[in-house]
Amino acid sequence: MADYIESLQVLCEQFARLQGVGRKSALRMAFSVLEFTDEEAERFAQAILDAKRKIHPCPVCQNLTDQELCHVCRDETRDRSVICVVEDVRVLMAIEKVREYRGMYHVLHGAISPVSGITPDKIRIAELLERLKDDSVREVIIATDPDIEGEATAMYIAKLLKPLGIRVSRLAYGVPVGGDLEYADEVTLSRALDGRREF
């Protein structure tokens, strides 16, 4: 690739470490950097160091933040009696984009996956239980991914919360809005039938 220009090769390798970046894209990005001014390159390098240094999990909900509490936990207008449990921050961001949900979150930072060695203690379930101790939460909405790991995690948490007398719900399964029924997979269709609602 660019293996005869060592510092370009090193930069390519760094870009290629990023999720979803292949060798060709990495090379293109490295060339972009060479077209930066010195100040721009310094700003880029500094942004990497700053993000890494400043961003940490919110001590309450494990969402990412560069302040003491995350923007959701800081927001006093939000409904503290509902917690939506998500696997990662990107899901939280997706739900926030809808601007409909006004409760709190809990970010697990993963899903239970015995195959990959991710046992319940490896994700932030203990922190969730801790939050439920003071009886102020009346509902936990489990919004883990609709895949095997997400399902297993949802089941596990639901089982833990049952004895606490908290309402536990799960995001509705069904056919995606705007999708073409012809192409919906069987499991989704079956779930959509199960969950059908009367007009």
Place this chain on the structure above:
Amino acid sequence: MADYIESLQVLCEQFARLQGVGRKSALRMAFSVLEFTDEEAERFAQAILDAKRKIHPCPVCQNLTDQELCHVCRDETRDRSVICVVEDVRVLMAIEKVREYRGMYHVLHGAISPVSGITPDKIRIAELLERLKDDSVREVIIATDPDIEGEATAMYIAKLLKPLGIRVSRLAYGVPVGGDLEYADEVTLSRALDGRREF
């Protein structure tokens, strides 16, 4: 996007400045950085600064290098009597990958484009003429892109070199190998017909 976590937002913007990186990819990359260890993040930041600081155009051929001369100009086994003129380093890399061409290069760092204000003096044509002064070069192969700017640049250089008595050639136009003739555009087909060769 991530506008409530300022340092994440800044990092996203930096990634989005790279060629071919959209907002979604930038966010995905920024999250990747957060998963780096501190040492990994530092190595990434350093790679950016190093590449920017160390890489410069080769004083002979304008190819990029982090040493005194580029890897082609350093290679004493190469044929110094042929120069292949390319628009940018990526084309040089593509030709090098074929491992067939054993001559030298000259990187213009652009193509003539009056519309974008890129006049002949904005690209490295003067440096090319300088190299031809000592009569050691017998052929210049013009491998600028097969688009309007590349064509204009090729014509311009060919006209300049004619009086010097140097052989000037242009990469062959034709249908790409492995392509489907049905989908070849008219101009390419017409050029392929013009350039047809007897068996």
